[in-house]
Amino acid sequence: MTAAEAAAKIRDGALTCEALTRSCLERIEARDATVKAWLYLDKPRAIAIARELDKRAPMGPLHGLPLGVKDMIDTCDMPTTHNSPVFQDYRPARDAACVAVARSSGAVILGKTDTLEFAAAGRRAATRHPQNAAHTPGGSSSGSGAAVGDRQVQLAFGTQTGGSHIRPASFNGIYGLKPTWSSVSREGAKQYANSLDTIGWYGRSVDDLTLVAKAFRLHEAGEIASPDIASLRVAWCRTPFWSKIEPAGEAALEAACARLAQAGASVTELVLPPLFDGMFEAQNTIMMAEGRASFLDVALEFGDRLHGDFHERVDNALGITPERLLAAYDLAATARKAFEALYADFDVVLTPASCGEAPESHYSTGDHVFNAMWTLLHVPCLAIPCTTGPKGLPVGVQVVAPRQADARLLAMAQAMAPVIDHETPRYAHIA
């Protein structure tokens, strides 16, 4: 059952919030020792909140829906550890803005999901891939991606600074939206890079993603009719980083193109101009340079107790000069404008969401080379499950629209998803 289906049943009185919350908690109970997606759960509290929601009129689009929160996002009634040894006892006094909006929209905040330390570097999440514990579920939104992928919860918040949100969606066979930069407040989520940090969410369908977009009042969310697939002009894009693609990633992109073409969509190739070649490096330059300021307070406060990765950022170990940083900012600005000018010739860009399947690793969370450029472009990105790789793990693709066109992207994805994502149920062997 998707979140949107559950929401409809709750609205119709066919399902209680409490029953839905309990079913999530039961699934977590059965699976958490293997998947390790959660850093904190307060089951009695979640049930009590769900019960209260059952008694009252619908609060908003997320009424009664359980939601997982990446543990670098503040919650007023749960610890926020950032998966950092130095934040184990931290209990924020207020919810992060995104959590407050979700609560005001009726969501049941189920618990906190494991994450790469501060969603940036340092300590890895303990989370394992739900289908193969030798593999990473991706990161930094490891727990949120795995929990939704493993059907422990329908909705969860992740974040993306490089590729932390869309990549885990691909690896876990789920849907994910990284909205336009700055269209959702990231107050109360750990800051890494001002120009990049974005709150995103996972769901099990495009409708699920739209529900949350409505809660955040993204411009026209849920108000645009899904277009006829035959009218869609899809541009598939290898990106300048194609040398990093793996066979499974290439197969997913090819399958998505073939399925869309067969369904009647116009499918053409988009070759980005050379201007975009430097976008991966530019994203890294900005992330590392802005990270200097973001981790200075904890570097001074915790000294040697803080992981060396963060001291490297604060100490500018890469030796990034002001000139290099400004060149990266200016390239990004030029590329944003250039990218959107290309849309005269098509409606949506289809491109890899990850290099391929989730790697076999408990350290690497995979490469963000197919995500970083889009993050820096500030454009909305939506992950759609597509194929299964040679190891039997999911591989997704992503669709991309211009900045601020989140609602249109959701509407187009609603038309494309049934065509691209046709290998359900993907998780039959663990059900």
Next chain:
Amino acid sequence: MTAAEAAAKIRDGALTCEALTRSCLERIEARDATVKAWLYLDKPRAIAIARELDKRAPMGPLHGLPLGVKDMIDTCDMPTTHNSPVFQDYRPARDAACVAVARSSGAVILGKTDTLEFAAAGRRAATRHPQNAAHTPGGSSSGSGAAVGDRQVQLAFGTQTGGSHIRPASFNGIYGLKPTWSSVSREGAKQYANSLDTIGWYGRSVDDLTLVAKAFRLHEAGEIASPDIASLRVAWCRTPFWSKIEPAGEAALEAACARLAQAGASVTELVLPPLFDGMFEAQNTIMMAEGRASFLDVALEFGDRLHGDFHERVDNALGITPERLLAAYDLAATARKAFEALYADFDVVLTPASCGEAPESHYSTGDHVFNAMWTLLHVPCLAIPCTTGPKGLPVGVQVVAPRQADARLLAMAQAMAPVIDHETPRYAHIA
């Protein structure tokens, strides 16, 4: 005594942190009923912290220096009310990043200063201009500007999204730095507009500003020698918004130019290309559009208890379209590049810090028309006191450098300040 002078005396053992803190508290005691700069003070705690600092080795550049914090910046040991009726009981569990850095550098966090509600709109600060209680001290950093101007404390944090930091510096006859956007973490300060919000600080000299810049490890801060004034190429700039200048603002700019020229600097006029004409409107568009997301959580949480100004932002009362927002973003990006290209012909830009003197008002905090463009350009801006207006109130000017050139701006300002700011003591009549 400036902060830098006090720091030197503390280092030499000629002054204790405790004595300095007590002298600030005494001045506040004498003046607070009139100026109303502070929303919260914990005198015994400040004295206890100062006493502890007297016992230990220097912690950093701010060792023993009292510092005021604008009350929309989180403090772990004091309330953070945002001057909002709905946040009166808020006690954050952690310091904002800038407060944590200041504490780790040895600062004594003296208390919280009054502010426009959420530093954005709504309720006005109760603070009065130290020299004339019928006038505004400027805003939104009202309390910080007035407290430093009234010699109640040497250093204070402000913030700027439109003109909230530099304008109060001008009105209160003090020095202020708004550093390059994203060079100082604003985690834990209330978010208004992601693309604009910047933490700044006030001091009583350029050296004071440099001390804080060193604490934040701004690139090369304090490492660049102050240039010979005769070698400086100064470009004075009316900006495209000159029709808003008042006689006192014009007189300040003219006086600064004349004094610099007399001291041997090269002083030429910079006329910005027409591209810049739309920058004021672009700043407002971005501020209001990003404010939609920033206040959604409190709008949902507090409903009618939240001031209507914030609901206007959340509800997009201005009807800003995605196209208009993107045009504003793209104009800003183009202007950033164009502005910095102009620097081949000069070293620093000299431009109004405010329209003129502080207006006679308890509601308006003055016009940010001479600040907004620079905020949107992301460039460092430094306010220098200059003249006295017809009502006997101070009027400053500001100097502006390219992004990331904060340290060079500080070094140049150190050469220019003794020339521009020669009407000391400005506050003789209240001393």
